[in-house]
Amino acid sequence: MLEADVFPPGQIALAAESTTVSRPVCAHSHDFAEFAFVRSGRAEQHTEQGVTALREGSLVVLAPGSWHATEPEGDLAITNVYLSSSLLACELAWLADLPRIGPLLHPGVGRHGSASAMTLELDPAIHRRTEEPLERFVEANGQSLFSRLARFFDLLAVLAPALENDELGRNADVRPPPHHRRSTTASHLVTHYRHDVAHAISLLHDRIDEHWTLAALAREASLSPSQFARVFRADTGTSPMAYLQRIRAERLAYLLRTTDTTIAAAAHAVGWHDPDYATRRFRAHWNTTPRAYRNRIR
Numbered sequence: 001m002l003e004a005d006v007f008p009p010g011q012i013a014l015a016a017e018s019t020t021v022s023r024p025v026c027a028h029s030h031d032f033a034e035f036a037f038v039r040s041g042r043a044e045q046h047t048e049q050g051v052t053a054l055r056e057g058s059l060v061v062l063a064p065g066s067w068h069a070t071e072p073e074g075d076l077a078i079t080n081v082y083l084s085s086s087l088l089a090c091e092l093a094w095l096a097d098l099p100r101i102g103p104l105l106h107p108g109v110g111r112h113g114s115a116s117a118m119t120l121e122l123d124p125a126i127h128r129r130t131e132e133p134l135e136r137f138v139e140a141n142g143q144s145l146f147s148r149l150a151r152f153f154d155l156l157a158v159l160a161p162a163l164e165n166d167e168l169g170r171n172a173d174v175r176p177p178p179h180h181r182r183s184t185t186a187s188h189l190v191t192h193y194r195h196d197v198a199h200a201i202s203l204l205h206d207r208i209d210e211h212w213t214l215a216a217l218a219r220e221a222s223l224s225p226s227q228f229a230r231v232f233r234a235d236t237g238t239s240p241m242a243y244l245q246r247i248r249a250e251r252l253a254y255l256l257r258t259t260d261t262t263i264a265a266a267a268h269a270v271g272w273h274d275p276d277y278a279t280r281r282f283r284a285h286w287n288t289t290p291r292a293y294r295n296r297i298r
Helices: 085-089 093-097 124-142 145-164 195-206 214-220 225-236 240-258 263-269 275-286 290-297
Strands: 014-021 025-029 032-040 043-047 050-054 058-062 067-072 076-084 117-122 169-171
Touching (some): 014 124, 014 145, 195 225, 225 240
Antiparallel strands (some): 117 169
């Protein structure tokens, strides 16, 4: 997932949004940092570090370049705060000095770092105090960068005690990711990836427009093509190339919904450089053409 997927065009990358997740979210990577505040509900969160249980009061901090997947138990209400790598490298570079979570927010710590995600269980009183600044932050999305920064600083002021005191912001328990386990939720396959597969999936999401082949992905995973194809299917239930085609179709649909770029340019951005081929692949996934899809949802 890229910054352009979550930030309005031309806006400096600092934003917040509230949403409710009721279906499993497949693994995806970011080129920005994210704070995910769980407002209500329960879920399993999957990262490179392992599996953590999310509940009301959980705060997930994700580094630029990290990946995660979520399996909710019913409705999961969350508020996400997004910070771009460019903002973290300049105006917000001092966040690297924050207790506990600072190293995760520094650009460059992520996919290849020693840690790329952290989950804290906030003290109930602090969790309640985050509600107002988060609501004001979401409302400030259309306002100036100064206004959004002010809302972000209000939020950090509330979080400060939890970052400085382990009793007010306890590290959530992390368990190793089980492999070959299928979800019981909504018949979705939940992706509990081993390291080699997780790295390949992160690359596919992060560099979706590249000309990926099975051999190229296998080299990235340091496996033979046959070995890589076998472990990838065991963990995801599908082949690497089928997985790539699916996420390209989903990313193209997102671009068609949220941007005014031409269909050809949007297809090129997801790695489909031939418009006719893009139309065929999109129709295979969505049962309609890109043009018809855009006309229907607008």
